[in-house]
Amino acid sequence: MSMQGERKHMNKDLTVGKSRTVLWKFCLPLFGSILFQQLYNIADSFVAGKFVGENALAAVGNSYEITLIFIAFAFGCNIGCSVIVSQLFGAKKLPELKTAVYTTLIAGGVLCAALMAVGALFCPQLLRLMHTPENVFADSKLYLDIYILGLPFVFYYNIATGIFSALGDSKTPFWFLACSSLSNIAMDILFVTAFKMGVAGVAWATFLCQGVSCVLAIVFVFLRFRKIQTDTRPKVFSWHLLRSIAAVAIPSILQQSFISVGNILIQGIINSFGSAVMAGYSASIKLNNLVITSLTTLGNGISNFTAQNLGAGKPTRIKEGFQAGLQMVWMLCVPLTLLYVFAGRHLVYIFLDDPSGTAMDTGVALLRILAPFYCVVAAKLVADGVLRGAGKMRQFMVATFTDLILRVVLAKVLSGFFGTVGIWMAWPIGWSVATVLSLLFYRHGKWQKE
Numbered sequence: 001m002s003m004q005g006e007r008k009h010m011n012k013d014l015t016v017g018k019s020r021t022v023l024w025k026f027c028l029p030l031f032g033s034i035l036f037q038q039l040y041n042i043a044d045s046f047v048a049g050k051f052v053g054e055n056a057l058a059a060v061g062n063s064y065e066i067t068l069i070f071i072a073f074a075f076g077c078n079i080g081c082s083v084i085v086s087q088l089f090g091a092k093k094l095p096e097l098k099t100a101v102y103t104t105l106i107a108g109g110v111l112c113a114a115l116m117a118v119g120a121l122f123c124p125q126l127l128r129l130m131h132t133p134e135n136v137f138a139d140s141k142l143y144l145d146i147y148i149l150g151l152p153f154v155f156y157y158n159i160a161t162g163i164f165s166a167l168g169d170s171k172t173p174f175w176f177l178a179c180s181s182l183s184n185i186a187m188d189i190l191f192v193t194a195f196k197m198g199v200a201g202v203a204w205a206t207f208l209c210q211g212v213s214c215v216l217a218i219v220f221v222f223l224r225f226r227k228i229q230t231d232t233r234p235k236v237f238s239w240h241l242l243r244s245i246a247a248v249a250i251p252s253i254l255q256q257s258f259i260s261v262g263n264i265l266i267q268g269i270i271n272s273f274g275s276a277v278m279a280g281y282s283a284s285i286k287l288n289n290l291v292i293t294s295l296t297t298l299g300n301g302i303s304n305f306t307a308q309n310l311g312a313g314k315p316t317r318i319k320e321g322f323q324a325g326l327q328m329v330w331m332l333c334v335p336l337t338l339l340y341v342f343a344g345r346h347l348v349y350i351f352l353d354d355p356s357g358t359a360m361d362t363g364v365a366l367l368r369i370l371a372p373f374y375c376v377v378a379a380k381l382v383a384d385g386v387l388r389g390a391g392k393m394r395q396f397m398v399a400t401f402t403d404l405i406l407r408v409v410l411a412k413v414l415s416g417f418f419g420t421v422g423i424w425m426a427w428p429i430g431w432s433v434a435t436v437l438s439l440l441f442y443r444h445g446k447w448q449k450e
Helices: 003-010 019-052 054-090 094-129 134-149 151-166 171-194 198-226 239-271 275-311 316-349 357-389 393-418 420-443
Strands: none
Touching (some): 019 054, 019 171, 019 198, 019 316, 054 094, 054 134, 054 151, 054 239, 054 275, 054 357, 094 151, 094 198, 094 239, 134 151, 134 198, 134 275, 151 171, 151 275, 171 198, 239 275, 239 393, 239 420, 275 316, 393 420
């Protein structure tokens, strides 16, 4: 099969065609995928809050901050593999492309096994460090124990979706997630209401649905690879490619991990205000994460676009992709900002039975403070997508860590003066400063000189 025929058959080449049209068609299924991905977490919180109780909602939200550490490593494998495979695909190096995928699958499995051991040993200590109240501690630990068992599903699903995205196929992961997420909602309700399993039912429903989507995704990857013909037999493992993948993956892992650690520190501050504040925060942060994760995923799409075009020697298309990316994320941010600011109380009510009280007031205040700054952080995440796709990881990390450090420090300081409102104020300040840095780094990229 010819190279041109193979590329047409299995993927979307992001190096040809009008940049804006190509990027939008590629990113829209990614956006749909992340909506369904977030349904996992929203369904967990909805079922816990509505059918079990406020303490269960607090426990699921509390555990979620620790699960983000594990997701950070899985995401690092995703983005490291995705960027390198995108560059190899753009450069038409198919044998090396296959080797990069096999190398990631092997290295990801080793990393996952190590994290499962660490998680089993140290999650209770992390819950203590977060000042988890005793009335939600047992449920938080139970949720984490089950989550850790399903960690291989999380890892290999992320790697598989990174491969599909690198090859320009953003539709296949969308269909996996759509079916899996809708099934998760149904199983959440079944396990909690019919089987009376409480928080354990929420965790097991997620475990099973993630397992199915992971297995299907990996099977489809290998079916796709069987159709890729190469002149030479690709190696199963390459230390050289592992180093290239790690050069992108490790900074991404560090970024996400430190953000998760920062969120745990912030969660510890929040926990000191009691379980009602924890429940309100848990509800609203799910809504906030829906936006931020969607923007991050679109940024990942821009990373694939950037990497493919650099691999193909077409850096001038990167500026066009950046401008199209800004238009895309801002069109998403404006309606969501208005929705969260003016209808935040109704949205938080989805997760809470009590329409008034501390939990509700906490959730509404957080949304009203954060939502007006979504357009700001969106610009950062688009610029970060270009930096990451171009391998500019040092600049990427500087902007990210600046945001993180400011948020953690200011949350601690401002909470002493303004209570929980002070914690929420730290987010927009960190976002704004980091956005300026990311945009400056983007402006000094080599694509600006073409």
